[in-house]
Amino acid sequence: MENKGTKLLETEKLLLRRFVIEDGEAMYNNWASDPEVTKFLTWQPHSSIDVTKALLIDWIARYEDLAYYNWVIELKATHEIVGNISIVDLKEKAESASIGYCMSKAWWGNGIMSEALRRVIVYLIEEVGVNRVCACHDSNNPKSGRVMDKAGMKLEGILRSAGYSDNVGIQDIVWHSILRSEL
Numbered sequence: 001m002e003n004k005g006t007k008l009l010e011t012e013k014l015l016l017r018r019f020v021i022e023d024g025e026a027m028y029n030n031w032a033s034d035p036e037v038t039k040f041l042t043w044q045p046h047s048s049i050d051v052t053k054a055l056l057i058d059w060i061a062r063y064e065d066l067a068y069y070n071w072v073i074e075l076k077a078t079h080e081i082v083g084n085i086s087i088v089d090l091k092e093k094a095e096s097a098s099i100g101y102c103m104s105k106a107w108w109g110n111g112i113m114s115e116a117l118r119r120v121i122v123y124l125i126e127e128v129g130v131n132r133v134c135a136c137h138d139s140n141n142p143k144s145g146r147v148m149d150k151a152g153m154k155l156e157g158i159l160r161s162a163g164y165s166d167n168v169g170i171q172d173i174v175w176h177s178i179l180r181s182e183l
């Protein structure tokens with residue numbers, strides 16, 4: 001594999017692009033401040049827009065690193081930003097990438113995250129040369145598993161009591177993946 005970084009990606013309805021500092025306000029309002037969005041995530045809702053902006057400053061500085069992959073999801077039709085998809089763990093020698101994502105509640109149920117995840121999978125396997133793309137979700141959050149299935153991943157298994165979040169405590173973690181040979 002050869003790292004290529006957070007390149008601009010496009011689908012029928014979406015642009016997956018690098019964050020810019022001007023995204024701070026919409027990111028905070030649309031998803032980062034919403035406890036329903038973060039319910040099954042490992043981070044708490046941002047307490048103020050300053051938290052979101054500080055995070056963006058850090059993320060944007062990291063784009064120089066070609067091993068850093070972190071996209072904001074923009075709707076082509078309206079240019080609104082609705083969520084985030086990124087590599088949360090990259091094992092270069094194993095050629096394996098683990099993906100995380102979250103999205104504004106206002107746009108749930110429109111197939112947006114499945115479309116974004118599929119595009120990221122294709123980019124990582126076809127252009128970066130990754131062999132395995134995987135993702136996991138809390139067993140109480142099955143709709144995230146549907147996103148993975150619809151993007152072409154397969155259920156791998158369940159790690160019992162392997163995860164923790166402040167909101168739900170200790171939980172089973174469900175893993176899905178797709179291999180290069182299955183694309």
Ligand SMILES: CC(C)(COP(=O)(O)OP(=O)(O)OC[C@H]1O[C@@H](n2cnc3c(N)ncnc32)[C@H](O)[C@@H]1OP(=O)(O)O)[C@@H](O)C(=O)NCCC(=O)NCCS
Nearest residue numbers: 037101102103108109110111112113114136137143144146
């Ligand atoms: C999980 C998440 C990314 C799904 O994104 P999405 O764009 O709504 O996904 P889809 O539209 O493809 O829907 C996926 C499944 O979610 C379920 N779903 C979506 N919207 C729903 C709603 N409003 N009510 C109930 N179920 C819903 C459906 O089962 C759907 O599958 P289907 O298309 O076969 O019916 C989004 O809910 C989210 O960001 N949640 C908060 C953060 C999070 O949980 N991240 C993942 C951590 S592993």
